[in-house]
């Protein structure tokens with residue numbers, strides 16, 4: 001079920017017309033559907049119900065506190081990559097024994113915080129990190145549960161900038177280094193090696209790379225002869241941003257994982273971000289100008305790359321739809337751009353679009369993951385508001401940053 005869609009030519013988020021919100025709140029703003037978030041979380045869980053995984057939502061994909069609280073209610077844990085994300089997950093009420101701490105560059109302070117808060121697992125990415133965690137744990141007379149991130153040298157055949165599992169990528173340890181570190185950790189008194197983790201990239205729409213990774217994990221486990229308590233398979237599950245894209249067969253992945261876990265006692269952990277959050281939100285924006293030049297119709301929006309970075313950063317494709325669809329169309333080279341002083345401040349090019357005028361509104365779709373979390377104040381523009389729709393009601397879940405607050409330093 002899709003909760004954000006056109007109904008009689010009006011874009012609706014659940015039972016609310018997006019246009020009514022656009023008239024109420026200053027654009028641009030992010031608008032989320034709670035039912036979509038729930039549906040995604042339960043769909044994810046049900047694809048893997050045979051393995052009863054711990055689902056740790058990847059907070060870097062979306063760190064809005066209200067959304068984290070909703071996810072907590074659904075039983076989600078959190079995958080965090082910084083002190084800030086850890087504190088936010090805790091503030092949302094997520095139990096520390098459902099929190100895993102990942103990342104290639106954790107600082108001493110971050111490690112101290114993770115130990116103090118007793119997170120479930122710190123996923124380490126190097127020997128020196130292990131040495132540091134052992135030392136910090138020793139000072140506090142604690143034994144810390146850790147995992148090691150394996151770099152399986154499998155990539156998701158996705159955008160190079162969001163691939164993390166290739167041997168040239170900075171993440172994790174090669175199979176050999178992994179096995180060596182396992183041995184060394186057995187001599188570090190304040191570490192308890194409980195986990196093996198992988199995360200090969202993002203927006204992966206084929207089950208093949210995931211399957212390959214499972215085979216490699218089996219190989220590595222047989223070499224280390226360790227019964228890992230947790231096997232953390234990371235996130236990376238893709239969604240369809242355009243109708244052309246292939247849809248990930250999650251239930252097939254579920255079957256692979258079920259078979260993989262049959263002969264093991266380990267608990268499976270997943271860290272999905274995009275799959276849970278991406279299609280829960282639109283970015284509502286107003287058309288400031290329509291400018292004709294160079295055989296192009298530039299549709300200049302009040303949203304810019306600072307509000308949604310993905311197209312500029314990854315060449316990501318986000319469909320744009322009018323809040324009110326017209327029966328007429330504009331034909332020609334249409335380019336949706338923002339107001340920022342950068343030529344990469346461009347969202348989408350296409351050959352036709354519903355007839356729109358200056359002052360009309362559009363929605364950039366599927367922006368719930370890596371949308372708000374990648375915003376910036378570039379061009380001294382305030383961070384925009386976030387609104388959450390639930391059925392026929394809605395609420396502001398993050399206020400638009402005030403200009404006053406922005407110009408203070």
Ligand SMILES: *Cc1c(COP(=O)(O)O)cnc(C)c1O
Pocket residue numbers: 058060061079102103199201202203234235236237271272273274275369
């Ligand atoms: C970014 C990240 C995730 C989430 O990735 P998605 O593609 O959004 O599912 C999970 N685990 C780790 C370690 C990450 O860095």
